[in-house]
Structures are given as C-alpha cells and as structure tokens.
Amino acid sequence: MTTTINASTVSGLVNTADTSGILQLQTASTAALTIDGSQQVGVGTASPASLLHVAGNIRTSSGANYAQFANNFLRSNASGSFFYDNATVGQSNEFRTSVSSSLDTTALTLTASGILALRNAGTSATGIGITFPATQSASSDANTLDDYEEGTWTPSVGGTATYSGQVGQYLKIGKFVFASFDLTINLIGTGSKSSITGLPFTAGSSSNTQAGTVAYWSDFAISTTSFYIRVDSGGTTITTASTTTTQITVTNTPNVLGNGTRLIATAIYTSNA
C-alpha cells in the first residue's frame, strides 16, 4: 500500500512536531534522508556532520554541470572537459597536502597570472612559468628536477689584480650549471696567472673534472695556440691549460693571464646538489 503525506496548509509540509529529534525518511528499513535537530541533512547517513553530508557518490549527469563554492566553480562542459574556475579576480589556486595529521601545507600554487609555484616558492614572479623554491630542496632521485636559478657572479683572479671588465652570468638547472664570464684584467698584480675563482656553485665532489668552452681571448701573457678551461671536482675555481706549439699533452696551469688580458668563456659543470 502506498502512503502519501499531504500538506495540510498552502505553505506545504514545513515541520515536524518533534522539535528535539530528527526527521528521517527510510526505504527498505534503511535511512535514506535524515535531517537532524540542527537542520543538517544526511543522505545515506543518519548522522550528518555538515549542513549537507552525503555518504556515497554524487553524480550530475547532464552535459554541462557545475558545483559552486562562493565565486569558484567545479565545472564540466558538454564535450567532457573539466574545469576549476576561480572567479575571484587576482586570487591564486592552492593545492594543499597533509604532511602531518594536523597540518595542511600548500604543495602547489597556481597564481592568477599563470605562475605555477612549487612548495615554498615565491608567487610574485612576472610572466608565466614554473617557480622553484628560492632555497633548493635537493632531491636524491635521478628523475626529479629540483632547482632552477639564474643570476650573476664575479670572476676573479684574486690578489691585487684590477679589472676593466669583470662580469659573469650563471644558469642552474637541477645540478647542471652554466657559468659564463667576460673578464678583462687591467693590472694582474699578485693575481693568479692561470686560474679564475668565484664560481657560483661548488662542483660535485664525486664528479669528474669537467670542461668549459672558450669563446675569445686577447693579450695573453704568452703566445698560445690553443687554450682550455676546466672545473675540478669539489672546486669553485676555473683551471686553465694551453698549448704553445704542437704538443702531445697540454700544459697545465700556464701563466697566460696578464696585464690587459681579456677572456670570454663558459664553465659547464654539475654541482653537488
């Protein structure tokens, strides 16, 4: 037998006479819909913990659906694409993960301008791109890219040398470092005649000696037919080698740098982290 509850007034069915208890609909002797004394609605649960608590799946099945959270939407369109729309102007989307039972931490931030910032990375960069933390969190995994940084450094031969040009740029991608420089020595003084210091990162202590490329030199202190630079393991110094004639083995640390020497080169090496 089917029983229908009809509203007794034009306002419809508006309350239950039991003001301290619950209003519950059951099917097959199981609670299907429960409204508790705090007006919390449970679907599939007799103990709702939120204003709407669904103990099970939620499905919307028309071509384009959305769920709205204030100004933000979870949305699908008729062709099946799925969107998270942040409709608050200038606001970022943060993806949080739990690193302990009581703390959620932002793992990823997508800013309104299109910057994807990894955990602890700044979100104020201009342009569009991926931002790594300003202080590297090194990964020991061979397949994880954990750092990107670009900047400047100052090549030096130390001692009392003076310079008329002394600039360097570096780019670090993961462990890989490109450190280019353009060095013009005015007076060599007590500076080194064969090595350049100041590299922005230490070469890996377990790496081999690594090479660089030389683009230009002028006014070496000795006639030179070929010239090479390298970075030894664990160091922040560029060491030189050269030949002055046909040689079986290059001359190591030749005294080529002197007054007026200009050298343009790039050290390419892997760092410790």
Next chain:
Amino acid sequence: MALTETKIIDQITVTENGTVLYREATRILKDGEQIAQTYHRSSLTPAQDLTGQPANVVAICNAAWTDEVVAAYQAQVAASQIGTSA
C-alpha cells in the same frame, strides 16, 4: 606608488670542503610588495683573502676555516690537479 630596492644576503652555505657560497638577493618592491628579484652569487675558498667581503660572511669564513680545513682543502686541490704544471 613607491618603488624601492633592497639588497640582502639571503643564503650562506659552507660546503664539506670549507668553501663558502653566498647569495645576494636584490629585491624590487612596489608599495612594499616584491615585484622582482635578482641574484648575485659568490664563492670563497678556504684561506682566500676576505677583503671587501660582507661582515656576516667574513664571520662565517673565519669560523669555518680552521687550520685543519684549510690544509685539507689545499690537499684536495693538489690532488685534483691533472697533467703537469707549466
């Protein structure tokens, strides 16, 4: 709108062989909000001349560069050399 530039050494690292790496960050602020940042890195090897270096870096170098660290670094440099000297 107020644009300001600040320079700060935001990172100092002492590596296992005593080399001190530090990074100076130059930050451009617009009304107090950072809008751009550039980096300049420097490295100092044990026993290197510290003239002109920032005071906080000098303090760390002096603490890190014990006689043993300097000797070990110089031994490492000598061991890492390849070929023959001119």
